[in-house]
Amino acid sequence: xxxxxxxxxxxxxxxGPRGTKPKNRLSRRNIFLYGTLIxxxxxxxxxxxxMVVTSLKGMPEIRMGNxxxxxxxxxxxxxxxxxxxxxxxxxxxxxxxGFGNSVRILIPSVALSxxxxxxxxxxxxxxRFKGSEVFFTILIIGAFVPYQTMLYPIVILLRxxxxxxxxxxLVLVHxxxxxxxxxxxxRNYFTAMPEELFKAARVDGAGFWGIYFRIMLPMSVPIFxxxxxxxxxxxxNDFLFGVIYTKPATYxxxxxxxxxxxxxxxxxxxxxxxxxxLLTGLVPLVIYFISGKLFVRGIAAGAVKG
Amino acid sequence: MWTSSHGQIDRRIATPEPGLSGxxxxxxxxxxxxxxxxxxxxxxxxxxxxxxxxILTALVVFVGGTAWTVFYSxxxxxxxxxxxxxxxxxxxxxxxxxxxxxxxxxxxxYGICSLILTMVLGFTLAALLDRKIRFENTFRxxxxxxxALSFVVTGLAWQWILNPDFGLQGVVRRWGWESFNxxxxxxxxxxxYGLLIAGMWQGTGLVMVIMLAGLRGIDEDIWKATxxxxxxxxxxxxxxxxxxxxxxxxxxxxIISSGIIKLYDLVVAQTxxxxxxxxxxxxxxxxxxxxxxxxxxxxxxASTMMLVSVIIILVPWAYLEFGGKKHx
Numbered sequence: 001x002x003x004x005x006x007x008x009x010x011x012x013x014x015x016g017p018r019g020t021k022p023k024n025r026l027s028r029r030n031i032f033l034y035g036t037l038i039x040x041x042x043x044x045x046x047x048x049x050x051m052v053v054t055s056l057k058g059m060p061e062i063r064m065g066n067x068x069x070x071x072x073x074x075x076x077x078x079x080x081x082x083x084x085x086x087x088x089x090x091x092x093x094x095x096x097x098g099f100g101n102s103v104r105i106l107i108p109s110v111a112l113s114x115x116x117x118x119x120x121x122x123x124x125x126x127x128r129f130k131g132s133e134v135f136f137t138i139l140i141i142g143a144f145v146p147y148q149t150m151l152y153p154i155v156i157l158l159r160x161x162x163x164x165x166x167x168x169x170l171v172l173v174h175x176x177x178x179x180x181x182x183x184x185x186x187r188n189y190f191t192a193m194p195e196e197l198f199k200a201a202r203v204d205g206a207g208f209w210g211i212y213f214r215i216m217l218p219m220s221v222p223i224f225x226x227x228x229x230x231x232x233x234x235x236x237n238d239f240l241f242g243v244i245y246t247k248p249a250t251y252x253x254x255x256x257x258x259x260x261x262x263x264x265x266x267x268x269x270x271x272x273x274x275x276x277x278l279l280t281g282l283v284p285l286v287i288y289f290i291s292g293k294l295f296v297r298g299i300a301a302g303a304v305k306g
Numbered sequence: 307m308w309t310s311s312h313g314q315i316d317r318r319i320a321t322p323e324p325g326l327s328g329x330x331x332x333x334x335x336x337x338x339x340x341x342x343x344x345x346x347x348x349x350x351x352x353x354x355x356x357x358x359x360x361i362l363t364a365l366v367v368f369v370g371g372t373a374w375t376v377f378y379s380x381x382x383x384x385x386x387x388x389x390x391x392x393x394x395x396x397x398x399x400x401x402x403x404x405x406x407x408x409x410x411x412x413x414x415x416y417g418i419c420s421l422i423l424t425m426v427l428g429f430t431l432a433a434l435l436d437r438k439i440r441f442e443n444t445f446r447x448x449x450x451x452x453x454a455l456s457f458v459v460t461g462l463a464w465q466w467i468l469n470p471d472f473g474l475q476g477v478v479r480r481w482g483w484e485s486f487n488x489x490x491x492x493x494x495x496x497x498x499y500g501l502l503i504a505g506m507w508q509g510t511g512l513v514m515v516i517m518l519a520g521l522r523g524i525d526e527d528i529w530k531a532t533x534x535x536x537x538x539x540x541x542x543x544x545x546x547x548x549x550x551x552x553x554x555x556x557x558x559x560x561i562i563s564s565g566i567i568k569l570y571d572l573v574v575a576q577t578x579x580x581x582x583x584x585x586x587x588x589x590x591x592x593x594x595x596x597x598x599x600x601x602x603x604x605x606x607x608a609s610t611m612m613l614v615s616v617i618i619i620l621v622p623w624a625y626l627e628f629g630g631k632k633h634x
Contacts, residue, residue: 033434033437033439034439036434037434037435037439037445040427040431040449041445041448041449043507044448044449044451044452044507044511045448046467047452047460047463047464047467047507048451048463050463050466050467051463051466054466062472063472066472066476066477066480067466067467067469067472067473067474067476067477068477116359116360119356119357120356120357120359120360122356123353123356123357123360127350127352127353128353129349129350129353129354129357132353132357135357135360135361135364135365136360136364138364138365138368138369139360139363139364139368141368142363142364142367142368142369142372144564144616144620145368145372145613145616146567146568146589146609146612146613146616147568148589148592148593148605148608148609148612149371149372149375149376149609149610149612149613150367150368150371150372150375151592151593151596151609152374152375152378152387152596152602152605152606153367153370153371153374153375154367154371156387157366157367175359176363176367179359179360179363183360207352208352208353208356209352233454236456237455237456237457237458237459238456239456239457239458239570239571239574239575240570240571240593244593244597254456254458254459254571257458257459257462258458258462258574258575261462261465261575262575262578270466270469270472273462273466274463274466277459277462277463280456280458280459281454281455281456281459284454284455284456285451285454285455287454288450288451288454289447289451292447295450295454296446296450296515299453299512299515
């Protein structure tokens with residue numbers, strides 16, 4: 001069975017529309033194939049479903065019913081509460097503060113890290129100088145070194161320049177740790193561009209920055225989009241750097257979320273917790289569903305060549 | 307400036323195709339001679355200036371930071387880093403601490419299970435999606451979306467599903483199976499598998515995408531040849547396709563293992579190391595000792611051990627990957 005059926009399918013797809021028999025649609029192979037896929041899909045979809053359902057229930061209903069059943073009475077109160085009232089320690093202004101902090105961290109971090117990395121990649125691809133490859137190799141090896149070995153020296157560095165605990169300190173940290181993968185991404189992209197383009201611009205008298213701004217930037221919009229997707233999701237989802245390099249007033253959303261949900265004080269409000277969790281996951285999820293193939297391209301570019 | 311950049315373009319052209327550009331090379335030499343000698347440093351100046359952030363990151367943060375931590379792991383630093391050498395004392399203390407041993411054991415169990423399961427599941431999913439099915443995009447989207455979510459969100463979601471009173475266990479018990487037991491997060495022996503369920507949920511999509519890219523790169527002729535030879539489907543995958551995808555598997559292996567060593571956020575969110583210290587991991591040990599217990603020396607020693615373990619994983623890989631390429 002297993003040897004025969006794939007060949008009929010493949011033959012059908014190659015021979016065009018005329019080959020396939022209609023009964024094929026419910027063949028044993030298809031039932032097995034789609035059955036398995038749907039079963040595995042349940043594992044992947046279940047947490048999202050449970051989070052949504054829980055966040056729309058009232059607490060009495062959660063205590064009574066089961067987590068898989070849809071809400072009898074839909075209420076958006078948990079969402080409102082998670083956004084504007086949930087407590088971390090003594091502060092009770094909800095996740096909105098963390099959201100604001102995350103946005104204030106995200107925008108400069110993405111801008112700075114991509115600017116630096118694209119210039120690095122451009123220099124490495126088109127303007128190699130003695131030692132440039134050495135620094136690049138160190139950068140790539142550095143991407144594999146556990147962050148834990150560099151955490152404390154960075155604390156000292158940030159203290160020295162007076163940025164410890166501030167949003168800008170974290171922006172610097174994100175730019176530093178985003179550099180290896182992004183530089184690699186841009187370097188590979190710029191290297192693949194036709195060299196004649198660069199030579200022609202040089203003959204016309206354009207310099208380092210002239211070529212970067214007038215030729216490379218306009219021609220590499222797709223890779224900038226890929227880099228942005230990579231960075232926005234990566235920085236938004238960061239927890240480690242946020243918890244170490246900021247103070248409670250500037251905690252990003254992930255850290256605040258963890259503090260809200262895992263706080264020991266008070267009665268656990270599971271619906272509020274799940275609404276808060278969903279709120280935090282919303283930004284990367286939206287980016288994922290909008291960007292689709294580009295997201296896949298981003299992680300594949302980051303992964304396969306890394 | 308102008309002369310100096312002139313020298314640069316000629317060198318650039320000369321390097322990749324030495325046979326072709328003898329003339330350029332001579333022009334470059336003439337320029338060099340006409341200008342003053344020390345210009346060598348200023349040649350390509352813009353590129354060097356633009357690379358300063360990269361150079362600083364590489365040297366100060368990556369090399370300097372790592373060396374600093376390794377150096378201070380041999381000191382008795384507590385609240386503040388102090389140069390008071392204690393030899394290997396910190397390491398001796400580390401390896402006789404129960405919490406560190408549990409952390410290592412947890413990471414080993416999590417790592418091995420996660421490696422095997424992620425590879426198997428990732429490859430299976432990729433192979434299923436590669437069978438020219440309908441709704442391929444829908445399924446791929448479903449399998450990959452958790453990867454867009456943070457470990458904190460992942461951990462909190464699974465913490466709720468695995469809640470003994472209201473979660474999976476509670477629901478099954480309310481259905482009438484009173485003795486049903488599934489409470490990994492409160493059982494010291496099973497808690498690491500509770501983390502594994504969540505970690506797998508988040509990470510397999512990535513491996514699937516990598517594997518799928520590898521499968522798509524396999525020549526259609528290979529499939530035709532195995533069909534002509536009458537080799538079964540499972541046998542084809544195991545004996546023909548998987549060996550052909552060795553580089554893809556190696557890449558996936560490196561990515562998964564470097565991710566496993568970093569395991570931290572998930573544990574903090576889902577169990578916070580509990581119950582007791584039964585789900586502690588090395589990364590959390592480091593951070594707790596550095597920033598909570600104010601025992602910097604221990605933290606440095608533990609993080610140096612993490613670095614050593616990465617080197618043990620990476621060096622053979624780099625040797626195989628780059629050492630092999632030179633010959634091939």
